[in-house]
Structure formats: structure tokens, C-alpha cells
Amino acid sequence: MAARQVWITGVGLISALGEGRDAHLAALADPGAVAAARDSASFAPFHVHPIRHLDLERFMPRRGDQRAMGPWMQYGVHASGLALAEAGVLGDAALLGRTHLLAAAAGGERDLALDEEILAGLAGRERPEAYINTRLTEGLRPTAFLAQLSNMFAGNVSIVLGVAGSSRTFMGEEAAGVEIVRVAWRRIAAGQGDLFLVTASYNAARADMLLLHQTGGRLLAGPWRGLWDRPAGGMTLGSVGVALVLEAADHARARGARPIARLAGVAHGWSDRRPGAASRAAAAQWDLPAGVPTLVLSGASGAGPVTAEEHAFLAGRAEGLAVRGTAAALGHPVEAAFPANLGLAAWCVDAGIAFPPLATDPIESVGSAAPRRAVVTGWGVRRGEGLGVLEAP
Amino acid sequence: MTASPVAVTGIGIVTSLGEGTEANWRALLAGRSGIRRITRFPVDGLKVTFGGAVDHGGLGALTVAGRCFAMGRAVAAEATAQAGLGDAAFAGPLFLALPPIEMEWPQxxxxxxxxxxxxxxxxxxxxxxxxxxADHVDFLFGTVADRLARxxxxxxxxxxxxxxxxxxxxxxxxxxEAIRRGDCARALVIGSEGSLQVEALIRFGLLSALSTHNEDPAGASRPFARDRDGFIMAEGAAALVLESPAAAAARGAAPLAYLRGCGEAADTFHRTRxxxxxxxxxxxxxxxxxxxxLPPDAVDYVNAHGTGTPENDKMECLALQAVFGERATRLPVSSNKSMIGHTLSAAGTIEAAFSVLTMRDQMLPPTINHREPDPAIPLDVVPNVARPxxxxxxxxxxxxxxxxxxSLVLSRDAG
Structure with missing residues (x-):
């Protein structure tokens, strides 16, 4: 059986740059807007790219639903609503009942004030564990756990938007964001489903998330610098909610849904990250005929040494690639990085445009010849070398 | 559309009942409970003071991620050995069921x-x-899978x-699915749950999901009984080596059983109900x-979700009645959780492994602690004693x- 073609028929994206296609393509062309989207004060000396506004009423009008989620889940539910609406699936119970949901998730927001109260109260106590037991038992909001559980992000997408076919949550930083797309793409190609919603979310404006990454010294501290010009601690985290509707081309045609782009391939390497290993894994996947104007959206986080290795890898590819490191504008949204770049790439392929360079680095110097193909890289900070290829349908 | 069967060629199990498939299976058929008072951390002031902790070999001193890795490695070693794959690199991908990981209070x-x-x-x-x-790598969500993959x-x-x-x-x-579509001929599936740390226990307790029979840990898990009052948080792991029947046959491996069917559905109703x-x-x-x-009549036994919460067991009974009709009262349905507690992320793999053993030995594990049947649940729960x-x-x-x-359908035979 010939593999079925996979189309993207809906894209939902919310980030520090705003919401949706027009806002993103306008902001990406405006260095002032990109700079203004950063927040270098709230977590100084670190930087985050926060989502500043979310219209909760649009997809989550019920107060009970709003209270059941923190911002992390809300961003993803909102993006899922946007993608389903564009694909013409939102509100269609018959289609939603057959929609398979794959989510890439970390965990939800902790009660940081309670953590700090407990840590402060521990000083000089003879039985600190007993104190923690009592304070957590008294202080944790019972329902807050449901806003923290990884799988409850997908659970809320199902409950709030009615996605009822199935629900699976993938975990594991950037790699989870690659695998939700790869597994959906393979399942559609092999006839194991027609209609998928893949979604990921990240809330960067969380001290607990900053702490997770800074225990490894991963964050850029001090003055902001261009993405390709950072020390090993070079990551600036970014809030993103993203969702893609992936659909079998025949299924989309039959219901009159318009393709935004065709998902031509997804590959995922797993190197041990000795010097050069990630490049070798990526080179093994890079099977693109030359001569097609190609936009490359890199998911490089800014953290070293892998960002420098990816930079060298991309610089060594064929001439004429228009490379853009989108973390310079969105920040690094970890699980959401790969799907967010696929969403941006789908818009670029659909419109036949590439937004201007986001850095002064030579690999971003190639201009915006109308791309017919887009490549998205998703190299994790620690593991995984993802690659996605989109083409005009 | 009927999809092709997938062979199970090796299993491995660790629970609060012990290490290894055979030790666990013997304890399960004997109706033993692995649920005990928690000694891993002080339980002063906690609403719930017991669980199914896996503490052997110093596991209790590790982080959640450390326990998940150690248990996952043990069960995968057992499963790959049984499958006859030796120490060679596993020629197929890893699928890991894992709890969410986050920094813990000591760190x-x-x-x-x-x-x-x-x-x-x-x-x-x-x-x-x-x-x-360690305070970085151990709390990344991808680390346990990465270490098991290596x-x-x-x-x-x-x-x-x-x-x-x-x-x-x-x-x-x-x-x-990956094996059926030909992406791989073989896959290693591991479910590993090591979440019994204090904050997780408190959070589940605050949801009123846990049994509070602190005075009687071994008797607390009472699936399908009238006096059930919640589940027992527990740890454990299981691994399954899955292969296409052709790949298993090609290397002369004898399947233990077959995964015949998988079904899933997302409920849009409520977050916990x-x-x-x-x-x-x-x-x-x-x-x-x-x-x-397969028609419903082909099912000889149900390995229930059977958590022992008032809600789950009632709903599961209702669904079984809807699917099996009048036969639901005669169809044996038992819950391993009466003995090992609710192993959460690992439960689906552990219970699939026990299902394989049920067919191998033609023995039904019991639902223990079943003293007061619930008149609203007219099921044959294999009460208290295993039976052929x-x-x-x-x-x-x-x-x-x-x-x-x-839901999974497993059979002794491929067709």
C-alpha cells in the first residue's frame, strides 16, 4: 500500500510575538517588535519571552475550566482551539470524536509561594520532614495537582474542546515535541488514523522551570545576545502554545479542508552527543534534493555546545538555504519548539515567503526567495536530533 | 478492521511483592499483599501512611527518576533474557510509560x-x-528513557x-502500532513507577483518591467491595518484549502470548470522573x-482496572455489563491492585504481564480483601482465592x- 500523504490543515500558535499567522509574520519582520517581546527584568539576570495576553474567553469561557488550569495548560488549549478552528474541526462532534490527540508535555505550575514559605520555615527545625508534611498537607490546593499532571494538559484539551478520539501524552523535553509529530505522521501514512491534533505548550515565566534548566547552567545570564553568539549557558526560555491539525490528504479533500502545507517527512536521531555525533545523526537524515528554494527554521536553543555544532552543520549544507534561528524571537519553548517551528514553516511555505534574518550571523544572510520547501530542525539541548520537511501541497 | 497480532516473547516484573516474574506470580496466586506502612520517609502528619513501596536494594533512598530507572532496567533485563535476546543491543525502539518527574524536596x-x-x-x-x-539531569523528563535506551x-x-x-x-x-505498520520488527515496552515520594502521596491524598485504612495496610485495597474507600499508591515495573510473529518465528522464539487488540477513547466529561x-x-x-x-464472547477473563475507588469500580462494572450483557455476572473479573496497589504509570504493563501468566498457567489471580460484596457490583471478582x-x-x-x-485484548494463540 502506498503511504498516504499528510497535510497540515490547521495551525494554532501563541507566543511572545502574539497570536496567529498575521501577528507572527508581522512581528518576525520587525526587529523592534522582536526586542520588545523579551522580558529581561522579571527574572534578571535571565531573560524570558513571555506570553503577555491570552483571550481566555474564546475557547475556555467556563470559569471552572479556567480555574482547573495554569497558564501552561491554557496556552496549549488555546492553541488547540485555534488549530481546530482553522481546520474546520472545532465544534464538529463527529470529527472531534475521531480526532486523535498527541500532546508533548512537561509538568504544570507549582505553588511557588508555598515552596518559599516552607523553605523559609524550615530553618532551625529539629524535624524538618514532619514540618514539610504538615505544611504541604495544609497548604496545597487539592485541585492544583490536576493542573500539574502532565497528561492533564491533553485531558483538558479533550474536556474543554471535545477532542474524544484518543489521547496520548509524550514526555521528554524537545524530543517529545518531535515524536508527537513523527508518530502522527507515520500513523496517518500507514492508515492508523485519519485526523490528528498534535499540541505542545510551554510556560517560560516560571521560576521552577528556570531552576530546572539553570541547575545545568543552561540559561543566558547578563546582557542579551544574538542566538548564534552565546556562551554555553545560552538559552532564553520562551512561552508558546502550539497545535497542528495533521490529516490524511484524502480525508481532507473529502471534507473540503484546505492544506496549508504537506508534511513530507519527519526523522529523529538519538546521538550520544560526543563532539560531532549530533551532526552525523542529522547528516544521515538530510536527504534533500538541491535546487528547491528552501527555508530552514532551526530549533537551536542557544545553549552550548550543541548550538554551535548545529550552526556548523547548517553552514556546511548546500548553498542557498535561508536559515532562521527562531529562538532569537520566540525564546526556546522546549517541548513546543519543534511543532512551533513547523507551524511557522507551514505559514511561510503557504505564503511563499521567508521572514527576514533574525540574527546578523552569516548563516542567516540568505534572503527570502519564495520557499517551496521548509526544513525544521529540532536538536534537543541534551538529546535528540529531529528533522521535519514541509512542502507546498 | 482487524489488525494483525503481535507476539509477546518476554516479560519481567517488579512490584512490592518482590523481584522477578515468578516470585511475583507465586505471591499473587497466594493472595499475598505487598502493601505496608511507609518507612521511606517520616509519615508524621500525613493523611495516608502506607503504600506499595519498592524498597529493596536501596531503592527507597533514590529519587523518583532513580527508582524508575533501576526498576525499569531490572524488568527489561528479565524480559530480554526470557525472549532469548541475551546482552546484544536490542534491535528495536523503546516505549516507556513513566510518571512525571520533578525536583523533590531534598534537592x-x-x-x-x-x-x-x-x-x-x-x-x-x-x-x-x-x-x-545530578540535580539537573535527574529531573529532566527524558533522562530515564535515555538511560534505559543506552x-x-x-x-x-x-x-x-x-x-x-x-x-x-x-x-x-x-x-x-509501530510493529504493525512495519516501522520495526521488535519493540521494548517498559512501564516503571517509582513515585512514592512525600509530595506525590500528599497530592493524591488531597484529591481524596486514596484509601485511608492506615490501621490495616494489607487489608486496605478492596476493589469491588462495598467497603472500598480508595486506591493505594504503589510502585513497580514491568517490561514486555513485543515482536512481529514473523520476526519471532524467524529466530525460533516461542511467543508467550499475543497482543490481539488495543482500544482507546478519550472521555470529555470531567477531570477525575x-x-x-x-x-x-x-x-x-x-x-x-x-x-x-473478536466478539465479546471470546473473552474468558477480565484483568480489571479495579482501583478500589468507589467511582472507578462502579463505572467499570457498568461498562462491563454494557459490553458483555447478561454474561457479565458469570465472567471472571479480578483486580491485581487488591494485592500490589495501584502502580499508576506501570499498572498497564504489569497487568498485561500478569495476563500473560494467567493464560500460561490457566490460573485466575484473586481479588483479595473481598469480605463485603457490593450489591451494586454483581460480578464474579474471583474473591480472595485464586482458581483454575x-x-x-x-x-x-x-x-x-x-x-x-x-483496553488491551491478549490471547494465548495468534488467531
Whole structure:
């Protein structure tokens, strides 16, 4: 059986740059807007790219639903609503009942004030564990756990938007964001489903998330610098909610849904990250005929040494690639990085445009010849070398 | 459309009952409980003071991620050895069911202690331990899978999955799909749950999901009984080596059983409760049977989700009645959780492994602590004592918080 073609028929994206296609393509062309989207004060000396506004009423009008989620889940539910609406699936119970949901998730927001109260109260106590037991038992909001559980992000997408076919949550930083797309793409190609919603979310404006990454010294501290010009601690985290509707081309045609782009391939390497290993894994996947104007959206986080290795890898590819490191504008949204770049790439392929360079680095110097193909890289900070290829349908 | 069967060629099990498949199976058939008072951390002031902790070999001193890795490695070693794969690199991908991972209180306290003030901003200033520091690597979600992938030499990117209490079954289903579509001939599935740390215990307790029979840990898990009052948080792991029947035959491996069908459904009703009409559970069960190409009558035994919460057991009974009709009162249905507690992310893999053993030995594990039947649940729960039965096909159910429901159909034979 010939593999079925996979189309993207809906894209939902919310980030520090705003919401949706027009806002993103306008902001990406405006260095002032990109700079203004950063927040270098709230977590100084670190930087985050926060989502500043979310219209909760649009997809989550019920107060009970709003209270059941923190911002992390809300961003993803909102993006899922946007993608389903564009694909013409939102509100269609018959289609939603057959929609398979794959989510890439970390965990939800902790009660940081309670953590700090407990840590402060521990000083000089003879039985600190007993104190923690009592304070957590008294202080944790019972329902807050449901806003923290990884799988409850997908659970809320199902409950709030009615996605009822199935629900699976993938975990594991950037790699989870690659695998939700790869597994959906393979399942559609092999006839194991027609209609998928893949979604990921990240809330960067969380001290607990900053702490997770800074225990490894991963964050850029001090003055902001261009993405390709950072020390090993070079990551600036970014809030993103993203969702893609992936659909079998025949299924989309039959219901009159318009393709935004065709998902031509997804590959995922797993190197041990000795010097050069990630490049070798990526080179093994890079099977693109030359001569097609190609936009490359890199998911490089800014953290070293892998960002420098990816930079060298991309610089060594064929001439004429228009490379853009989108973390310079969105920040690094970890699980959401790969799907967010696929969403941006789908818009670029659909419109036949590439937004201007986001850095002064030579690999971003190639201009915006109308791309017919887009490549998205998703190299994790620690593991995984993802690659996605989109083409005009 | 009926999909092709997938062979199970090796299993491995660790629970609070012990290490290894045979030790666990003997204890399960003897009706023993692995539930005990918690000694791993002080339980002063806690609403719930017991659980199914796996503490042997110093596991209790590790982080959640450390326990998940250690248990996962043990069960995968057992499963690959049984499958006859030896120590060679595992020629297939890894699918891991895993709980969410986050920094725990000992690490948080340690960082706070060296900070100028016990606040996140000050902790961030002194947090950097380098990219290989344990307080960093151990709390990344991808680390357990990465370490297991390296330990067994699995191929490609390992996938870590969570559908709460259905995670183990979801990992099996995702692997079965990959084998069926020819992406791989073989897959290693591991479900590993090591979440018994104090904050997780408190959070589940605050949801009023846990039994509070602190005075009687071994007797606390009472699935389907009238006096059931919640589940027991427990740890454990299981691994399954899955292969296409052709690949197993080509290397002369004898399948232990077959995954015949997988069904899943997302409930859109509520965050912790099923739709009162049971429709999502029914869809998952019916989907698994349809995928297997088997009628309900082919099912000889149900390995129940059976958590022992008032809500779950009532709903599961309702769904079984909807699927099996009048036969539901005679069909044996038992809950391993009466003995090992609720192993959460690992439950789907552990219960699939026990389902394989049920068919191998033609023995039904009991539902222990069944002293007061619930008149609203007229099921044959195999009360208190294991018994022999002819079992060709098992239905194994897993239902997660958030409405993520998965059912598996396993058979002794391929068709």
C-alpha cells in the first residue's frame, strides 16, 4: 500500500510575538517588535519571552475550566482551539470524536509561594520532614495537582474542546515535541488514523522551570545576545502554545479542508552527543534534493555546545538555504519548539515567503526567495536530533 | 478492521511483592499483599501512611527518576533474557510509560540552603552545577528513557509516555502500532513507577483518591467491595518484549502470548470522573475487541482496572455489563491492585504481564480483601482465592485521570 500523504490543515500558535499567522509574520519582520517581546527584568539576570495576553474567553469561557488550569495548560488549549478552528474541526462532534490527540508535555505550575514559605520555615527545625508534611498537607490546593499532571494538559484539551478520539501524552523535553509529530505522521501514512491534533505548550515565566534548566547552567545570564553568539549557558526560555491539525490528504479533500502545507517527512536521531555525533545523526537524515528554494527554521536553543555544532552543520549544507534561528524571537519553548517551528514553516511555505534574518550571523544572510520547501530542525539541548520537511501541497 | 497480532516473547516484573516474574506470580496466586506502612520517609502528619513501596536494594533512598530507572532496567533485563535476546543491543525502539518527574524536596532544600535566601530568585543565582549535575539531569523528563535506551541499546529516539493510570497500556498500544505498520520488527515496552515520594502521596491524598485504612495496610485495597474507600499508591515495573510473529518465528522464539487488540477513547466529561453513562470506557473496550476481530464472547477473563475507588469500580462494572450483557455476572473479573496497589504509570504493563501468566498457567489471580460484596457490583471478582480456569483470551483495562482509557485484548494463540 502506498503511504498516504499528510497535510497540515490547521495551525494554532501563541507566543511572545502574539497570536496567529498575521501577528507572527508581522512581528518576525520587525526587529523592534522582536526586542520588545523579551522580558529581561522579571527574572534578571535571565531573560524570558513571555506570553503577555491570552483571550481566555474564546475557547475556555467556563470559569471552572479556567480555574482547573495554569497558564501552561491554557496556552496549549488555546492553541488547540485555534488549530481546530482553522481546520474546520472545532465544534464538529463527529470529527472531534475521531480526532486523535498527541500532546508533548512537561509538568504544570507549582505553588511557588508555598515552596518559599516552607523553605523559609524550615530553618532551625529539629524535624524538618514532619514540618514539610504538615505544611504541604495544609497548604496545597487539592485541585492544583490536576493542573500539574502532565497528561492533564491533553485531558483538558479533550474536556474543554471535545477532542474524544484518543489521547496520548509524550514526555521528554524537545524530543517529545518531535515524536508527537513523527508518530502522527507515520500513523496517518500507514492508515492508523485519519485526523490528528498534535499540541505542545510551554510556560517560560516560571521560576521552577528556570531552576530546572539553570541547575545545568543552561540559561543566558547578563546582557542579551544574538542566538548564534552565546556562551554555553545560552538559552532564553520562551512561552508558546502550539497545535497542528495533521490529516490524511484524502480525508481532507473529502471534507473540503484546505492544506496549508504537506508534511513530507519527519526523522529523529538519538546521538550520544560526543563532539560531532549530533551532526552525523542529522547528516544521515538530510536527504534533500538541491535546487528547491528552501527555508530552514532551526530549533537551536542557544545553549552550548550543541548550538554551535548545529550552526556548523547548517553552514556546511548546500548553498542557498535561508536559515532562521527562531529562538532569537520566540525564546526556546522546549517541548513546543519543534511543532512551533513547523507551524511557522507551514505559514511561510503557504505564503511563499521567508521572514527576514533574525540574527546578523552569516548563516542567516540568505534572503527570502519564495520557499517551496521548509526544513525544521529540532536538536534537543541534551538529546535528540529531529528533522521535519514541509512542502507546498 | 482487524489488525494483525503481535507476539509477546518476554516479560519481567517488579512490584512490592518482590523481584522477578515468578516470585511475583507465586505471591499473587497466594493472595499475598505487598502493601505496608511507609518507612521511606517520616509519615508524621500525613493523611495516608502506607503504600506499595519498592524498597529493596536501596531503592527507597533514590529519587523518583532513580527508582524508575533501576526498576525499569531490572524488568527489561528479565524480559530480554526470557525472549532469548541475551546482552546484544536490542534491535528495536523503546516505549516507556513513566510518571512525571520533578525536583523533590531534598534537592530543593539543598539548593535553598546554599542560597542567600530561601527564595527561587536566590536559588537561581547558586543553582548551576554544570550540564551533567545530578540535580539537573535527574529531573529532566527524558533522562530515564535515555538511560534505559543506552542500557539496552535500543534504536532511535526512545518515547516516554503518560496517560496517568493508563500509561502502561498506552505504551504497549503505541509499540503494537509501530510493529504493525512495519516501522520495526521488535519493540521494548517498559512501564516503571517509582513515585512514592512525600509530595506525590500528599497530592493524591488531597484529591481524596486514596484509601485511608492506615490501621490495616494489607487489608486496605478492596476493589469491588462495598467497603472500598480508595486506591493505594504503589510502585513497580514491568517490561514486555513485543515482536512481529514473523520476526519471532524467524529466530525460533516461542511467543508467550499475543497482543490481539488495543482500544482507546478519550472521555470529555470531567477531570477525575468518568461520564456516568460509561460511554468512553465502553468505547475503549469495544475498540479493543474490534481491533482484535473478536466478539465479546471470546473473552474468558477480565484483568480489571479495579482501583478500589468507589467511582472507578462502579463505572467499570457498568461498562462491563454494557459490553458483555447478561454474561457479565458469570465472567471472571479480578483486580491485581487488591494485592500490589495501584502502580499508576506501570499498572498497564504489569497487568498485561500478569495476563500473560494467567493464560500460561490457566490460573485466575484473586481479588483479595473481598469480605463485603457490593450489591451494586454483581460480578464474579474471583474473591480472595485464586482458581483454575480455561483462559484463552484476556481483556485488560486501564483508565486514567483525565479520561484517558485504554483496553488491551491478549490471547494465548495468534488467531
Amino acid at each position: 530543593r532544600r539543598r539548593i535553598a540552603a546554599r542560597a542567600a535566601a530561601p527564595r527561587y530568585a536566590a536559588m537561581l543565582a547558586v543553582a548551576d552545577e554544570g550540564p551533567e549535575g 542500557a539496552f541499546g535500543t534504536e532511535g529516539a526512545p518515547i516516554s509516555m503518560s496517560t496517568a493510570c493508563a500509561s502502561g497500556a498506552t505504551a504497549i498500544q503505541t509499540a503494537v 468518568s461520564n456516568p453513562d460509561g460511554s468512553a470506557i465502553v468505547r475503549a473496550i469495544a475498540g479493543a475487541l474490534a481491533d482484535a476481530g 480456569a480455561a483462559v484463552r483470551t484476556v481483556l485488560s483495562n486501564s483508565f486514567g485521570f483525565g479520561g484517558q482509557n485504554v
